């Protein structure tokens with residue numbers, strides 16, 4: 001008799017002692033926004049090697065019955081989620097129920113995870129595999145020596161000490177690149193910001209969860225920025241320096257200093273990509289930077305509908321018109337324009353959101369959309385954002401936006417200008 005193999009999907013749950021268990025007897029569920037749904041094998045990718053599993057304190061796992069209703073999982077289990085490496089886009093949230101009074105979760109991109117036919121699988125899409133950012137290139141044994149070389153070459157430069165902490169303690173890839181003098185180097189510039197994002201990774205203003213990085217506490221001078229840029233860009237494999245890092249506020253708030261630094265870096269390195277990661281708040285400053293030699297911008301946005309944008313960014317003194325103007329200015333001057341789309345299942349995949357994003361990309365002349373999973377407590381974000389219509393799913397949204405934006409690249413990482421524009 002022919003044996004028919006039936007794939008088995010099991011729930012991944014946690015014990016309070018920190019161990020992970022697989023549970024039979026339940027239909028696995030995930031969430032798109034608040035909407036509970038059964039996990040389909042078509043949503044799943046094998047869990048990447050550098051992903052981690054996280055127990056979610058104060059959250060219980062939910063399963064689903066055949067009518068689509070939530071089923072409480074019996075026992076003293078904690079919900080478990082996958083946290084994915086960059087280059088992967090989360091498509092579904094974990095199916096969780098928050099205990100009354102549960103504390104906000106730390107800033108990670110919690111992703112549905114199940115065991116399917118013997119393998120751990122996550123609800124995700126692979127979006128980019130640009131060689132510069134492969135984990136194997138990082139945490140090299142010679143990093144401390146590379147840091148010491150920069151300290152000796154640039155004595156008294158506060159940016160070197162700041163980036164040494166980022167590279168050695170926080171394991172920031174861009175800071176490590178700066179010392180190895182290859183790929184994209186980091187030029188964090190600003191301790192201040194003109195927004196207060198719910199998911200800001202350098203400052204959580206209400207202190208409910210720790211920010212994963214410490215916001216820089218000094219404002220580097222143009223001399224300090226130029227010295228570090230020059231040190232990096234004279235490396236054999238260096239191609240790019242970037243203002244606007246995860247350890248700072250908003251680089252555009254440094255106006256005159258940034259303009260001067262950019263002008264001097266461009267004089268020293270005519271072929272380099274000089275890039276800024278920004279919230280897109282100050283088009284008049286961006287225009288001065290472009291005149292000084294900036295040739296690439298990545299603008300971050302969660303949404304191009306005002307209500308969602310404002311509740312997430314809590315911007316001070318700017319709006320979406322400024323964000324779009326920043327992209328359009330760079331495009332008009334022939335530089336590279338990337339959109340860092342902070343995605344969230346149940347928000348990004350709402351039809352009105354997809355259309356607004358596509359329209360903004362047209363207006364900005366976007367070359368590449370970078371699909372990032374927003375790192376934030378999923379229930380807290382949904383509490384704060386306005387109610388939205390049901391989404392079509394992240395996979396469908398990814399495909400729809402590709403159709404609406406012919407000729408636009410979709411990935412996860414910024415390329416040097418010569419390779420991208």
Ligand code: SF4
Pocket residue numbers: 193194195196197199200201202203248249250279313
């Ligand atoms: S714009 Fe950037 S630095 Fe400013 S609050 Fe938002 S995430 Fe933080």
